[in-house]
């Protein structure tokens with residue numbers, strides 16, 4: 313039995329005392345954090361404090377040097393690269409600042425891509441993609457390529473792609489960074505709505521206090537460690 317066995321059922325993702333050295337930097341130092349179903353955890357702190365590294369470790373993109381990461385009580389940090397890729401495709405969604413949609417594919421094909429890679433059939437993936445685009449009010453742009461839509465529409469397509477397969481956790485690293493604050497708040501609202509519609513948890517890295525205020529919980533980092541973990545003041 314892992315050390316996560318006793319954790320409450322609502323915990324979908326838990327890091328226990330994770331440490332990771334990157335080059336000469338102790339990027340993570342004994343960090344423990346649990347993410348519960350349906351909550352939005354904002355990870356904040358000064359540049360270089362380890363926010364993105366924590367997100368990457370929680371998402372199974374990086375392996376910690378020590379400590380453990382578990383999804384729904386099952387260790388993921390010590391599984392093979394192939395297993396972690398499969399897990400990410402099926403159970404996690406990602407939204408990054410500089411959107412990484414494939415330029416040669418239409419928006420709906422981009423949204424369907426994680427589903428197709430996870431083995432979903434063409435028609436089912438297409439339907440799920442259009443449903444997600446519909447939810448973000450851009451179904452009419454489904455046939456366009458990323459180069460043929462605005463920045464805000466691109467962000468919405470990225471949210472559709474991150475949520476169409478109904479992941480357990482959506483990871484967002486500065487998802488609103490390239491937008492002005494009004495557009496940024498709207499994008500975040502859409503992300504939280506999309507996640508809330510099926511109780512997905514959101515782990516959000518941001519340097520923007522206004523964005524963090526929309527989260528249900530704020531985790532503050534400094535020098536690779538957590539310095540605060542508590543409820544956000546909801547504006």
Ligand SMILES: Nc1ncnc2c1ncn2[C@@H]1O[C@H](COP(=O)(O)OP(=O)(O)OP(=O)(O)O)[C@@H](O)[C@H]1O
Nearest residue numbers: 334335336337339358359360361362363364365366
């Ligand atoms: N591949 C790497 N090799 C060496 N050091 C790294 C590497 N990646 C990150 N670091 C260092 O690890 C620390 C944590 O980086 P990380 O990107 O997690 O910080 P962050 O809080 O997300 O920063 P920012 O807000 O500026 O994006 C930083 O000091 C960074 O310079």
